[in-house]
Amino acid sequence: MQHTRTQDTLVGLFVAAGIVALFFLSLQVSNIRSFMPADTYVITARFSNSGGLKVKSPVSVAGVRIGRVSNIYIDKETYESVVEMSIESKYDTLPEDSSATIYTAGLLGEQYINLDPGGSFDYLKNGDRIEITQSAIVLEEVIGRFLFQKAEE
């Protein structure tokens, strides 16, 4: 076959360009770090209402993401929402009396869990449960209460 070398070069360039594109997509476009299966430990929290919280919603302390929600299910007896969170192992100094609150990022943004560290020197371990929780704010409830108050005045 004629021009074999040119053809080889073109094929080589094509494959190289394709691989560069794959790397570009992985490194520049996506958050590859979250793919690294970092060591995590699981803690749970019970909320009377977990609102729009979803699996993979962020869990943060002071605005820094330290883990993700890994599972949400309902307790059949107490009708509470049980939220399991996978926290990265390097953040293993969360005090036992920390509290969990469900916040909304912005007015219409996604919901996330904010952990407020307490003062205890015992730290949360795998499988532990956060006792102090505050449920998601449901906008309809707030508006309803506000209107009710207005009507009473």
Place this chain on the structure above:
Amino acid sequence: MLHFLQKLGSSTRTNFAKLGRATYFLGHTLTGIVDVALRPRLLLNQLHSVGVLTFLIITISGLFVGMVLGLQGYNILSDFGSEEALGIMVAASLVRELGPVVTALLFAGRAGSALTAEIGLMKATEQLSGMEMMAVDPVNRIISPRFFAGFLSMPLLAALFSMVGILGGHMVGVGLLGVDDGSYWSQMQANLDFYDDIVNGVIKSIVFGFAATWIALFEGYDAVPTAEGVSRATTRTVVNSAFAILGLDFILTAMMFGDI
């Protein structure tokens, strides 16, 4: 009425027979991986005609699709005052859907039709029978290298399409419309997941490449060996590939991204 039923039954049977032949043909093609491994030159030649020659149309289309997404996205997002989300909008639509799907449709039009016409013409001019006479298996020798070339090229082409598209969106959004450069990239990185978005996009493009190449090669191999037969086979390739790609896309999307 009876005539109608007869026709229905006959065409159903024809279609099932064709599907059966196609499945057998796919199995036969896959066994050709031995020949491809022994003669990498065959694969390289096909990578050139399937991949390299499709490169240009893919990158140019990708650039324009990205630029259009940049413009349209900006117009809509600026109504809500959230132009910074342009990056994630462009990147998510390209990586998840448009990259694999549009690349596969272009691939079927550019490379698939060429494959069908080439194989169909080889059949019409009895080159395939000639090989058989020389005790060379035409499927392993002719079809398999083309199949694996298509299968390997598609993910690379789709990744190129997405990359060029994102850069095109950047060009329009950041260059012309004044979206902030930093938020274009950071919003993208914060919201696109490597596994959920990039890997699923690549899986999609591999599946589409498999389907489009299989259809193109089978239609060529199964073509009626006349000028008209080859032309019909080429048309069928493009039509059936488009159906297969869009149908598979729905199924894959439902599996990957849907909460179904």
